[in-house]
Amino acid sequence: xxVEFSQSAPIVFGRGAVSILGxxxxxxxxxxxxxICEKGIxxxxxxxxxxxSLDASGIEYAVFNGVLADPPDTVxxxxxxxxxxxxxDCIVGLGGGSSLDTAKASxxxxxxxxxARNYITAPPYFHEPKVPIILIPTTAGTGxxxxxxxxxxxxxxxxxxxVFVKPTLAIIDPELMLTLPRSITANTGMxxxxxxxxxxxxxxxxxxxxxxxxxxxxxxxxxxxKCCETPDDIEARSEMALAANWAALAFNVAxxxxxxxxxxxxSGCFHTPHGLNCALALPETMALVSTAVPDCxxxxxxxxxxxxxxxxxxxxxxxxxxxxxxxxxxxxxIPSLKEMGHSREKIVxxxxxxxxxxxxTFCPVKIDEESAAKLLGDIYDTYQ
Numbered sequence: 001x002x003v004e005f006s007q008s009a010p011i012v013f014g015r016g017a018v019s020i021l022g023x024x025x026x027x028x029x030x031x032x033x034x035x036i037c038e039k040g041i042x043x044x045x046x047x048x049x050x051x052x053s054l055d056a057s058g059i060e061y062a063v064f065n066g067v068l069a070d071p072p073d074t075v076x077x078x079x080x081x082x083x084x085x086x087x088x089d090c091i092v093g094l095g096g097g098s099s100l101d102t103a104k105a106s107x108x109x110x111x112x113x114x115x116a117r118n119y120i121t122a123p124p125y126f127h128e129p130k131v132p133i134i135l136i137p138t139t140a141g142t143g144x145x146x147x148x149x150x151x152x153x154x155x156x157x158x159x160x161x162x163v164f165v166k167p168t169l170a171i172i173d174p175e176l177m178l179t180l181p182r183s184i185t186a187n188t189g190m191x192x193x194x195x196x197x198x199x200x201x202x203x204x205x206x207x208x209x210x211x212x213x214x215x216x217x218x219x220x221x222x223x224x225x226k227c228c229e230t231p232d233d234i235e236a237r238s239e240m241a242l243a244a245n246w247a248a249l250a251f252n253v254a255x256x257x258x259x260x261x262x263x264x265x266x267s268g269c270f271h272t273p274h275g276l277n278c279a280l281a282l283p284e285t286m287a288l289v290s291t292a293v294p295d296c297x298x299x300x301x302x303x304x305x306x307x308x309x310x311x312x313x314x315x316x317x318x319x320x321x322x323x324x325x326x327x328x329x330x331x332x333x334i335p336s337l338k339e340m341g342h343s344r345e346k347i348v349x350x351x352x353x354x355x356x357x358x359x360x361t362f363c364p365v366k367i368d369e370e371s372a373a374k375l376l377g378d379i380y381d382t383y384q
Contacts, residue, residue: 004070008148008252009135009167013242015234017173018049018136022057024169025090028132032060034088036079036103038067041095046138046176050094062086067095070153070160070267070274071102076116080109090132096188097142097151097274100135104150104165107133112285119154120224123358132168138176140227140240141188141275143204143248144196145170158268172245174238182228186332187275189224189240192216193325194263194278194285195247199254201289201296203362209254210299213244217303219243228332258367261357265350270342277336283322284378288371292319292364297321326383336383344380348373 012020025033033054037047042065054061066077077104083091088110093103110120111130119127126148135145144150148164182190196216199209219239226236262285263277270277290297294314301308301321312320337347351372354360360367367375 007249008146009170011146011170011172011245013172013245015173015175015238017171018176019053020135021050021136021171022053022055022059023091024134024354025054025059025132026057026244028168030059030132032062032086032088033090034079034083034086035061035063035092035094036067036106037063037065037066037094038096040067041065041138044179047094049176050136055154059374062088064313067099067102069098070271071098072153073115073120074153076102076105076152077109077114079103080114080116083110088131090134091220092132093135093242094138096137096139097125097144100142100144101150101152102136103135104133104144104167104236105152105163107131107165108163115359116152117154119163120154120161122161124149129165129168132167133165134171136169136171136173136176137241137244137259139180139184139188140177140193140244143192143232143244145172146248147224147356148243149252150299154171154222159182160264160267165344170217170245172241174234174241176329177237177241178232180231182231182333186224186334187279188218189227189274189275189277189330189332190279190282190334192244192247192313193220194242194259194282195251196220197282197300198256198259199247199341200299201286201364202254203364204291205254205296207337207356209250213254216243216247216250217300219246221304225328225331229287250286255362256359257285257363258288258354258360258370258375261354261360261367262379264357264359265353268353269350270340272340276334279329280337280383284330284375285324286325287318287322287378288375289316289364290321322382324375329383331333337380338384347380348376350376
């Protein structure tokens, strides 16, 4: 048996790193960039920082600020249309995962006919980009700047699907994350935690993904609460930015599993933030897989610095990790499904959505109707 280790794109990491954007685009031979972002990112002055670098390097630009959460394919179409109209020869995604995914997906339309949904499938398939794609995250969550997958919503089908597009360069500047609100810091941080924990307990895990995932869990456990309570702590923000990137590098190879299948089901039904959904699913996902991969769950426990005596059974390990994750969730303010107004019956009714999601097949425990129903019920019952 063999595995292949890879990284989607080079990464520039550090405070003030956004300042190199213009120079890097010059190096790629670009003349006009389309910046793709949410309006809130523009209003917060973050786009201006990127534009300053472009101006200094003589790079022309246009801005598409129409990105929406859980971006629908129609927004991708709009961004792609603008890229053609302004004759952009590169794409700059700036913002959270929605902006970065929109940037990746819309780049397809510069050289391929639309609509975007022609290229968005589950499981995703790969499109080779014909223009440089530079991705600059403003949250420490999805790690989309360093993965090939872009997740796009198809609202008429009430599902999320994806497309694989390889980015050209990731620029990670923790200073862009200092003004992130507490709720978004919490949700995106738990998304990164889920990426790492699911990657380390996945059927596709390997030494490369394990290394990144374990490192990410350590950093998240030590710094996420700090970022929520002291948002201008640049050291903690830097650690979380790196953790999110490492978690993405882990799942880009190892894939996520049933926790993300549950999160996608919640997103499609309730339209709640992806990171929040991942958080809600994570504790019981770890409890579920503990009997199948106890050594992996022990690695998660060690990375979280949980008290272990080395004699724990698989079930005890699962409970210890699940309780530890729930404790962090409470501390950073993750609400329960009950608090959000959802009934247990409504949650368990999502079994078909979990079963139909291809990510469930990567779980080390076979996910069938019975196990999916128990998982969903336990998620509701154990976090109130």
